[in-house]
Amino acid sequence: MKIKQYRTQFIKELSPFYDAYEAESFFYLILEDRHKLRQIDLALNHELAFEENDFAMWEELVNHLKNEVPIQYLLGKTHFYGLDFEVNENVLIPRPETEELVEWIINENASQEKSKKIKILDIGTGSGCIAISLAKNLPNAEVFGIDVSKKAIETAKRNAVRNNVDMTFMFLDILQTEEFTCQFDIIVSNPPYIRNLEKVEIKKNVLDYEPHLALFVEDNDALIFYRKIASLAKAGLKKNGKLYFEINQYLGKEMIELLENMDFKNIELRKDIYDNDRMLKGNV
Known part of the structure; x- marks a missing residue:
């Protein structure tokens, strides 16, 4: 069968689960990953065809997509801030909003003198997407990542x-940590922040497949990680050091109050591309 014909069949088969644009994007992601063919290749050669033994693989992927398994997990990788990352069921799939947090940190700190080394700690690093992107784009940074998993x-x-970066990752339960063994110029974290009451807003592909350990907190203590990290940051940051958070869009006001009550300075709340309160920064 010609690939162009199969594309139409693929999109139609997934139409009860995804809109046509999304289904088509899945098709081209798989085509490039499994066959090293791009959309432009198909446009230039309408005669390209699949081999008979290709269809079993495609059918297996279609069945997984019908069950709303994230395409990133099926391919085992995703792109984040121009870099390629392995992802699996043990780590969250990086979001575009988190790229905005990385962009903010880079823009604010890239002008540092190249000779001046800075230390950065990423708490709850997951796939390492934040830490690695910072290490790649801030050559004067020594970056550390910690996670409970x-x-x-x-x-x-x-x-x-x-991604050819030299950095350090360590196992650490932040809620059981009393202090850091050194001080940092920057601490950043995208900790669990979705309350159980908000699960009704979460899509099946996230709720059923992404690690709950990295997503959810109890309704009665939604800021547990932020409070602990901010407390550690008071002593763990150097003078004028910066604390950056990705936050729950519904708790921007509460997060500002949290940092104010801990005497952080220059507190700034920013919205993401979807106009949600999503990022917060404070200085010690």
Whole structure:
């Protein structure tokens, strides 16, 4: 069968689950990953065809997509801030909003003198997407990433090698940590922040497949990670050091109050591309 014909069949088969644009994007992601063919290749050669033994693989992927398994997990990778990352069921799939947080940190700190080394700590590093993107784009930075999941740490280490960055990842339960062994210029975290009451807003592909450990907090203590990290940052940041958070869009006001009550300075709340309160910064 010609690939162009199969594309029409693929999109039609997924139409009860996804809109046509999304289904088509899945098709081209798989085509490039499994056959090293791009959309332009298909446009230039309408005669390109699949081999008979290709269809079993495609059918298996279609069945997974019908069950709303994220395409990133099926392919085992995703793109974030211009870099390629391995992702699996042990780590969250990086979001565009998190790229905005990385962009903010880079823009604010890239002008540092190249000779002046800065230390950065990423708490709850997951796939390592934040830490590795910062290490790649801030050559004067020494970057550390910590996580409570040993499997996430293993994934992050592979991603560091994949992206040719030299950095340190460590297993650490932040809620059980009393202090850091050194001070940092920047601490950044995208910790669990979705309350159980908000699960009704979460799509099946996230709720059923992404690690709940990295997503959810109890309704009665939604800021547990932020409070702990901010407390550690008071002593763990150097003078004028910066604390950056990705936050729950519904809790921007509460997050500002949290940092104000801990005497952080220059507190700034920013919205993401979807106009949601999503990023917060404070200085010690």
